[in-house]
Amino acid sequence: MRLFIFGYGFTGHALERRLAPKGWDVVGTTRSAPRDYDGADAVLIAAPPTAEGCPGLAALAPALAANPPAWLGYLSTTGVYGDRGGGWVFETSDLLAHSVEGARRAAAERGWLGHGAAVFRLPGIYGPGRSAFDRLRDGTAKRLVKPGHVFSRIHVDDLAAGLEASIARPRAGGLYNLTDDEPAPAHAVTTYAARLLGIEPPPETAFDETTLSPMARRFWAESKRVSNARAKAELGWRPAYPSYREGLAAVLAAGG
Secondary structure, three states: OEEEEEOOOHHHHHHHHHHHHHOOEEEEEOOOHHHHOOOOOEEEEOOOOEOOEOHHHHHHHHHHHHOOOOEEEEEEEHHHHOOOOOOEEOOOOOOOOOOHHHHHHHHHHHHHHOOOOEEEEEOEEEEOOEOHHHHHHHOOOOEEEOOOOOEOEEEHHHHHHHHHHHHHOOOOOOEEEOOOOOOEOHHHHHHHHHHHHOOOOOOEEEHHHOOOOHHHHHHHOOOOEEOOHHHHHHHOOOOOOOOHHHHHHHHHHOOO
16 A cells, blocks of 8 residues: 655654554655656645645646545645634534635645545644644743633644544545644643643743734634544544643653
8 A cells, every 4th residue: 555645744754654564655755746646545635835826736636637546635724714712613614714824725625625635624733843842941932821712733643543544434525623622722731741841831921912923923813622523423533632631741751
């Protein structure tokens, strides 16, 4: 079995770690897809869209039409839902993206759904080498407090498990939120990570009193709770790390 990943990175590496021991040949690439793609059982598009559109769609669509895989997946973002004031969103919710990044993702979703892809809407992804621990250790962590504000998130290994479950149950045009079970405020995650490290967390800072980059401010402008009920029901998937607490403990145990 062969998996082709366009935009191999953090998620692709986690998926390869999961599939390679089961006999999968995993090929990852960035911008040279037409040259490298010569057929695969599964294809994952992980590269983000740009102002010019989705690079994977432009590079791969003709080759995929000529030699279609049994499974095609596209990694999108929960940013397509926009701000919901902390309310719950589901795959059936309207797309209300107001950010440039969210609008680009929504457009890319439409393109890939037209090619029969399963689309995965992802929140913040964390894991070894990419977590609150790294920011605490290098002194860049902040504990911003914005009342009522929550984020959803997912451990990268749970994300890889969800993708594997979809590969085993291919469904063209499937839409799935892959998140953990417990949306939580960002400052709670930082506080817990500091506790696991045995250090004092950074002081709490009111959101309105801090300076953020334009991109970070757009990110913080959105608050929502993302449901993973469909992925559980249709894929038979359950997050091994249902909240940031289990996930961070696993990251630390793995040396992260």
